[in-house]
Amino acid sequence: MLDTLAITGRLCIEKLAGFGRATFVLLHALLVWPQPGNSIPLIVKQLYSVGVKSLLIIVVSGLFIGMVLGLQGYTILVDFASEDAVGQMVALSLVRELAPVVTALLFAGRAGSALTAEIGLMKATEQLASLEMIGVDPLRRIVAPRLWAGFISMPLLSMIFAIVGIYGGAVVSIDWLGVYSGSFWSVMQSSVDFYDDVLNGVIKSLVFGFVITWIAVYQGLESVPTSEGISQATTRTVVYSSLMVLALDFVLTALMFGNI
Amino acid sequence: MRTRTIEILVGLFVVCGLLAALALAMTVSGLSGSKQDTYKIYAHFENIGGLSDKAEVTLAGVQIGTVSSIKLDPQMLTAVVEMKIFSEVDYLSIDSSVQILTSGLLGGKYIGLSVGAEEEVLTEGGVIEDSQSALVLEELIGKFLFNKVSE
Numbered sequence: 001m002l003d004t005l006a007i008t009g010r011l012c013i014e015k016l017a018g019f020g021r022a023t024f025v026l027l028h029a030l031l032v033w034p035q036p037g038n039s040i041p042l043i044v045k046q047l048y049s050v051g052v053k054s055l056l057i058i059v060v061s062g063l064f065i066g067m068v069l070g071l072q073g074y075t076i077l078v079d080f081a082s083e084d085a086v087g088q089m090v091a092l093s094l095v096r097e098l099a100p101v102v103t104a105l106l107f108a109g110r111a112g113s114a115l116t117a118e119i120g121l122m123k124a125t126e127q128l129a130s131l132e133m134i135g136v137d138p139l140r141r142i143v144a145p146r147l148w149a150g151f152i153s154m155p156l157l158s159m160i161f162a163i164v165g166i167y168g169g170a171v172v173s174i175d176w177l178g179v180y181s182g183s184f185w186s187v188m189q190s191s192v193d194f195y196d197d198v199l200n201g202v203i204k205s206l207v208f209g210f211v212i213t214w215i216a217v218y219q220g221l222e223s224v225p226t227s228e229g230i231s232q233a234t235t236r237t238v239v240y241s242s243l244m245v246l247a248l249d250f251v252l253t254a255l256m257f258g259n260i
Numbered sequence: 261m262r263t264r265t266i267e268i269l270v271g272l273f274v275v276c277g278l279l280a281a282l283a284l285a286m287t288v289s290g291l292s293g294s295k296q297d298t299y300k301i302y303a304h305f306e307n308i309g310g311l312s313d314k315a316e317v318t319l320a321g322v323q324i325g326t327v328s329s330i331k332l333d334p335q336m337l338t339a340v341v342e343m344k345i346f347s348e349v350d351y352l353s354i355d356s357s358v359q360i361l362t363s364g365l366l367g368g369k370y371i372g373l374s375v376g377a378e379e380e381v382l383t384e385g386g387v388i389e390d391s392q393s394a395l396v397l398e399e400l401i402g403k404f405l406f407n408k409v410s411e
Contacts, residue, residue, distance in 0.1 A: 041263075048266045052273045084363045091288050156277025163280040166288055182323035183316060187368050189290030190314035198284050 022218040029144040029217075032137070042145035043152075050111045050146070050213075051153030057106055058157045059164050065098060066090060066165030070172035074179065083179050087188035090169035095192060095201045096257070099162035101249050104208035107154060108241040112216035115146055116237040119220025120230040128221075143221070147213050154209025155202050162201065200256045207248060212241040290314055298325065298344035299384040303358045308339045309369065309394030311360055316370040317343050324349045327371065343371065345382075353378040357390035369394060 073086040119142065122128050128138045166188075173179040192198065216237045223233030305311075308330060317325040325345035333340045345352070355376030362369055373388075382388070 044267055044270050045263075047270045047273065052269045055273060055276075082363070084368070095284065095288065153273070153277075156274065156280070159277055159280040159284055163283045163288070180321075182318075183363060183368075183370070185287065186314060186316045186323065186326060186370075188288060190312055190368065192289040194285055194289040198289050202281075 018222070021222070022214065025139060025143065025218055025221060026147070026214055029139045029147055032140055032144075039145065042141070043148050046145045046149035047153055049114070050149040051157065054107060054110045054153070054157060055160070057110055058103060058161050061102065061106060062099070062161035062164035063168040065102065066094060066168030067172045069093060069098075069165070070169035070177070073169075074173055074177050083173070083177070084183040084187050086173045086179055087170070087184035088191040090173075091166050091188045091192050092197060094162045094165045094169075095197050097201075097249070097253070099158045099165065100201050100204035100208055101245060103158040103161045103205060104154070104212060104245040105242055107157065107209070108212045108216075108238055108245065111150070111153075112212045112237050112241050113234045115150075115213065115216040116220040116223070116234045117230055119143070119146075119217060120223035120225070120233050123221065123223060124225035124227075124230060126225075143217050146217055150209050150213025150216075151206065154212070155205045158205035158208075159202065196256075200252075203256075204249065204252050207252060208245050211244050211248060215241045215244065297347040299347055300328070301343050301345055301352075301382050301384075301386045301388060303341050303343070303371075303388040303391045304333065304336065304338045305341060305360065305391050305393050306338055307393040307396060308341065308360060309396045311341065311369040311371070311394065315368060317345065317358075317373060318370055319349070319352075319373045319375065321372075324373070341371070350381060350383075351375075352382045354380045354382055354386065355390065356382065356388055357392065358388050359392040360394035362395075 069090045070086060073089040074083055077083045077086055077089070119128075122142065128142065131138045131141060170181075170184060174181045174184055219233045219237045219240070223229045311327065311330065313327055313329065315327045316323045317327065325343050327341055328344045329342045331340045331342075332338075352373065353376045355378045357374050357376065359372045359374070360369055361372045376390075
């Protein structure tokens with residue numbers, strides 16, 4: 001009886017301590033920031049591995065998701081003779097929901113797992129410890145550029161996803177299914193609001209990028225320095241960040257669109 | 261060299277992202293509209309029944325402009341609809357008529373314009389006198405029921 005209580009207590013304390021360490025890592029990496037001349041090249045390098053390398057999967061999946069939305073929307077709306085509204089449907093569902101969420105899930109799989117594995121391996125081969133030995137702060141040198149690259153590239157990727165998807169949907173519904181292009185765009189423009197829809201989508205993707213890179217970096221730093229530990233940490237990154245993205249998406253949607 | 265390639269690719273990525281933001285603002289949400297030259301014409305409606313900003317203005321089903329603003333005329337108590345017509349469409353006669361139509365069952369409202377017979381054409385600030393309001397379903401049903409009862 002007391003043992004079970006003790007186990008529950010220990011688990012809770014461990015979780016809370018983990019959360020505290022994660023917050024400490026985040027604040028330390030972000031606040032002990034500027035190191036002019038040195039930090040920008042580091043961020044650029046990380047932007048390349050986090051952002052540019054994720055571009056292909058984002059563009060391809062955005063294109064196909066937009067095309068599928070166009071097809072599905074058309075087949076439903078044509079029953080009500082309202083196929084003109086397919087542009088509105090594609091644009092709103094992409095800009096508000098699908099672009100931030102799907103980009104975040106792909107980003108967690110493509111970039112988050114790589115971040116965890118990289119930092120985990122650095123820890124396992126004691127590169128982080130050697131950095132500290134020679135007086136370089138690993139949080140500043142290794143962690144901070146990765147965090148910033150994640151924050152910067154997620155909204156950019158999400159916007160690219162949305163625009164590619166919308167053009168994919170436009171190609172399918174206008175050129176293939178024969179929706180009149182004037183009403184496709186004008187119905188879309190009259191229903192999509194820049195501040196309410198586009199900017200809220202960007203805010204969502206910012207929050208998701210923040211959460212994913214934070215989880216990825218923290219799991220890498222906390223991983224058990226063995227090959228098994230790294231594989232578990234990588235799995236945890238993908239699982240935790242996907243769950244966080246979906247849960248946060250509900251919270252953000254309720255805050256943004258709940259009272260409309 | 262290697263670093264330079266990376267820098268160029270990152271620059272390209274950031275530019276792509278910003279272009280996507282611009283496209284989302286311009287073509288998707290129609291924030292500042294197209295750069296196309298337009299002129300404004302006006303029409304009064306008794307009831308606009310759900311017409312909104314940025315709705316299409318069409319002639320023979322083809323888009324020739326957009327609705328740019330809808331206001332209430334405090335004297336006549338009618339709706340004043342301001343339309344921006346593409347400037348290459350400069351052959352709308354002064355006795356044209358406008359009608360508020362619905363595209364499909366659930367589709368948005370749009371303005372259908374039909375050209376009259378006069379030689380003189382509408383220019384900037386022109387007013388269309390002949391307008392037909394939107395059909396409001398409840399009013400139609402009300403009239404129908406009223407006729408039934410009086411039979």
